[in-house]
Amino acid sequence: MISKRFKALVCCLLTAAVVFLSILFMVVRLTSARAEGGVPGGNISNPVVQAVDIAKPAVVRIFTSINGQVTVHITATRSATFPLGGGNYRLEFSGSGAFITAHGDILTANHVIDPPHDRGLDEFLYEMAAQDVADYINQSFAVNTPYTAQDAFSMMVNGNFRTETRYGLPSSYVYVSTDYSGPSLQTDFKKVGPDVRHYVDKIEQQSATDVHDVAIIHINMSDTPSIQLGDSSGVAQLDELTIIGFPGNADISSKHDPTQMLTASVNKIYVSALKENNMGSPLIQVGGNVEHGDSGGPALDSKGNIVGVVSSYSSTADYPLGTSFLQTSSSAQTLIAAQGLDTAPGPFEKAWRRAFADYASTGPGHWHRAQQEFQRLSKQYSNFNAATPYLNYAQEQARQEHSASAPSFFNTAGWAIGISSFVLAILIALGCLLFFRSRYRKSPFAPAVASSMPSAWAQASEAVPSNLPAFAFPEWSPQRPAGEMRASQPVSQQNKSELAETVPAWPQQSFITAPPTSITPQKEFPEPLPVPVMWRQEPSRAANLPISSSSDEWRHPFSAPAPTLPSSLEEKLRAFEFPAPTLSSSLEEKLKAFEFPVSLMTSPGREIEQEEFEVPTAKRGIIRRQTMIPDANEKR
Structure with a gap:
C-alpha cells in the first residue's frame, strides 16, 4: 500500500506542476496576445515578417469597371438589346497591385485593368442581363411556365439564344490599403475620400493577357511607398513565397465597410514548377491559397523583393483549384526598361524602412x-x-x-518564467526532503523471527550469536512492543504482556533457534503471521503417522527433509538442556488461570486436532508457536 508520506509528496509535486504550468500558460497567452494584436507588425524578430511588414504599405487594391450591352435573339425574327431603352450594364472587377516607384507607378496584371473580351466576360454580362431577359420573354411571349433569371442565363450560355456583346473602354481606380491610410472613418465604401481613392490616369505599359499578362499603370501620387523587384531566375522548386492581395472571398462585410474592404490578406505559397505558356513566356507554378482578387498582387521572396506577379488567368477555368501561375519579375523588368522608370526608393520609403529597422532592433x-x-x-x-x-x-x-x-516585454516574460521555475524547484526540494526524512525516521524493531535462510545458516550457526536481530519479512507489519497495552485490551492480553516483561532472557547459546516470543492470538492480525522455518516438531498422536525413533529429528514445517547437522554441533545440541524460567508466585497464579485453544490446520476450513492445555509453568515446557514440547518427565 502507498504510504501517506508518499501520497503527500505526490500531491506536493502535482501542485507545483500546476502552478508552474499556470504561470507558463499566462506568459504564452500574453506573448500570443501581444504578437497578434498588441505588438504592431507581429513577430518582428522574424526577418521574413519584417520584410512583409515593410512591403505592405505599397500594396493597393484596384477596381476596374467596363460598360457592356447584349443583344439577344430570342427567335429567328425577334431580338432585343439589353438593357432595354438604352444604357449599359456596368461590370466591375477587383484585383491587386503594388507601387514599384516613388512616383505613382503600379505593377499589376494586365487582365485586372484591361479585361479581355472573352467567354468569361460575356458570361458576366449574361448574368447581369438575365433578369431583364426573363421579364421581357414573360411579357412578350405566351409561355406555359414563366421564365426565371436562371432559365434566361442558361439559354444564353448554352447558345439556345444567339447573343451579341459590345463593350466600352475600361476605367480603373486605385485604393491604398489600411497599411498606409490606417482604419477608415467612413462607413460607406463609395464615400471614401481622395486620400484613399485615386483614378488611374493612364496605362503606361502593358503586355497582352495571353503573352505576359503584366501592366504598369500610373496614378497622380508622389513620394509613394514602393517595393523593389528581385531576380526571378533564382526561384526554384519548393521555395516559399509570400503573396499580398485582396481576394474577393475575403469581402465578408455586407455593409461594404472601407476598413474591411481595404485590409490586405497575406498568404504563403510554394513553388511547384517552372514552366512556359504557349507564347514562350516564363511562368512560376505555385500551390497554395491564391484566389480571384489576388490577381496582380506581388509575390515576395524572403527578402521582400517582387519575384512574381499573380496571374491565375485561364480562359477555360474561372476558378483556380489549388494550382496557380505567377508571371515572373523578368517580364515586368522588360516593361520597366521600356518605360524608363526609376525604381529607386523615395524619401518616404527610406524613412519608413529606417523607422521600422529601429523598431525591430534589439x-x-x-x-x-x-x-x-x-x-x-x-x-x-x-x-x-x-x-x-x-x-x-x-x-x-x-x-x-x-x-x-532585449525589449522589455521579453524581459518581463523571462522574469515570469524564471520566478515560476524557482518556485517549482523549491516545492520539489521541500517535497523530497519530507519524503526522505519520513523514510529514514527511526521506527520500532520488529520482533525476531526464525530465519528463512537454507542450511547454510545451520553450518555457520556456531559463529552467529543468537541475540542478533532476525531477518524481518517485508510484508509483515511489526507487532506492538510488549510493554504497550491498549486501554481496551482483554485481561488475557494484559497477562501475556506481563509474561513477556517478566520472563528472563534466554541463555545466549550458539545455535540457530530464535528466542521464544509470546503468542499473540491470530485474530488480532489482518494478515497471517510469518511461519518459522524450522522448529522441533512431534507428530500428533491422533494424526496416525509414524513417529521417528529419534526425538532429536528436525523437520521443515512443510515436511521438507531435515537438515544434516555436523556431528560436533549435534553433540552440543543433545547435551544442551533448556532451563525452565523462574516465575513469580503472583504471576504464576495468574498464568494458571489463563487457557487458550490451539488449532492445527492443514487446509482452509479443515481442523486436524484441537487440544486445550495450560500455559506452561516452571515445571512444564514452553509454548512454541502452535506446538507445545512437554517435559521429558511429564506424562501427557
Whole structure:
C-alpha cells in the first residue's frame, strides 16, 4: 500500500506542476496576445515578417469597371438589346497591385485593368442581363411556365439564344490599403475620400493577357511607398513565397465597410514548377491559397523583393483549384526598361524602412530612436495613418526602456518564467526532503523471527550469536512492543504482556533457534503471521503417522527433509538442556488461570486436532508457536 508520506509528496509535486504550468500558460497567452494584436507588425524578430511588414504599405487594391450591352435573339425574327431603352450594364472587377516607384507607378496584371473580351466576360454580362431577359420573354411571349433569371442565363450560355456583346473602354481606380491610410472613418465604401481613392490616369505599359499578362499603370501620387523587384531566375522548386492581395472571398462585410474592404490578406505559397505558356513566356507554378482578387498582387521572396506577379488567368477555368501561375519579375523588368522608370526608393520609403529597422532592433536605445523616426513620419506624411500604432507602441516601450538589449516585454516574460521555475524547484526540494526524512525516521524493531535462510545458516550457526536481530519479512507489519497495552485490551492480553516483561532472557547459546516470543492470538492480525522455518516438531498422536525413533529429528514445517547437522554441533545440541524460567508466585497464579485453544490446520476450513492445555509453568515446557514440547518427565 502507498504510504501517506508518499501520497503527500505526490500531491506536493502535482501542485507545483500546476502552478508552474499556470504561470507558463499566462506568459504564452500574453506573448500570443501581444504578437497578434498588441505588438504592431507581429513577430518582428522574424526577418521574413519584417520584410512583409515593410512591403505592405505599397500594396493597393484596384477596381476596374467596363460598360457592356447584349443583344439577344430570342427567335429567328425577334431580338432585343439589353438593357432595354438604352444604357449599359456596368461590370466591375477587383484585383491587386503594388507601387514599384516613388512616383505613382503600379505593377499589376494586365487582365485586372484591361479585361479581355472573352467567354468569361460575356458570361458576366449574361448574368447581369438575365433578369431583364426573363421579364421581357414573360411579357412578350405566351409561355406555359414563366421564365426565371436562371432559365434566361442558361439559354444564353448554352447558345439556345444567339447573343451579341459590345463593350466600352475600361476605367480603373486605385485604393491604398489600411497599411498606409490606417482604419477608415467612413462607413460607406463609395464615400471614401481622395486620400484613399485615386483614378488611374493612364496605362503606361502593358503586355497582352495571353503573352505576359503584366501592366504598369500610373496614378497622380508622389513620394509613394514602393517595393523593389528581385531576380526571378533564382526561384526554384519548393521555395516559399509570400503573396499580398485582396481576394474577393475575403469581402465578408455586407455593409461594404472601407476598413474591411481595404485590409490586405497575406498568404504563403510554394513553388511547384517552372514552366512556359504557349507564347514562350516564363511562368512560376505555385500551390497554395491564391484566389480571384489576388490577381496582380506581388509575390515576395524572403527578402521582400517582387519575384512574381499573380496571374491565375485561364480562359477555360474561372476558378483556380489549388494550382496557380505567377508571371515572373523578368517580364515586368522588360516593361520597366521600356518605360524608363526609376525604381529607386523615395524619401518616404527610406524613412519608413529606417523607422521600422529601429523598431525591430534589439540594440540599446532602439525604442527611443524608433519613436523619433515615427514622429517625423507622422508629421511629414499626414496621410500615413498606419504609422500611429507603431508610434504609440514605441513611445510605450521607450518609457520603460533601459540599457538592456532585449525589449522589455521579453524581459518581463523571462522574469515570469524564471520566478515560476524557482518556485517549482523549491516545492520539489521541500517535497523530497519530507519524503526522505519520513523514510529514514527511526521506527520500532520488529520482533525476531526464525530465519528463512537454507542450511547454510545451520553450518555457520556456531559463529552467529543468537541475540542478533532476525531477518524481518517485508510484508509483515511489526507487532506492538510488549510493554504497550491498549486501554481496551482483554485481561488475557494484559497477562501475556506481563509474561513477556517478566520472563528472563534466554541463555545466549550458539545455535540457530530464535528466542521464544509470546503468542499473540491470530485474530488480532489482518494478515497471517510469518511461519518459522524450522522448529522441533512431534507428530500428533491422533494424526496416525509414524513417529521417528529419534526425538532429536528436525523437520521443515512443510515436511521438507531435515537438515544434516555436523556431528560436533549435534553433540552440543543433545547435551544442551533448556532451563525452565523462574516465575513469580503472583504471576504464576495468574498464568494458571489463563487457557487458550490451539488449532492445527492443514487446509482452509479443515481442523486436524484441537487440544486445550495450560500455559506452561516452571515445571512444564514452553509454548512454541502452535506446538507445545512437554517435559521429558511429564506424562501427557
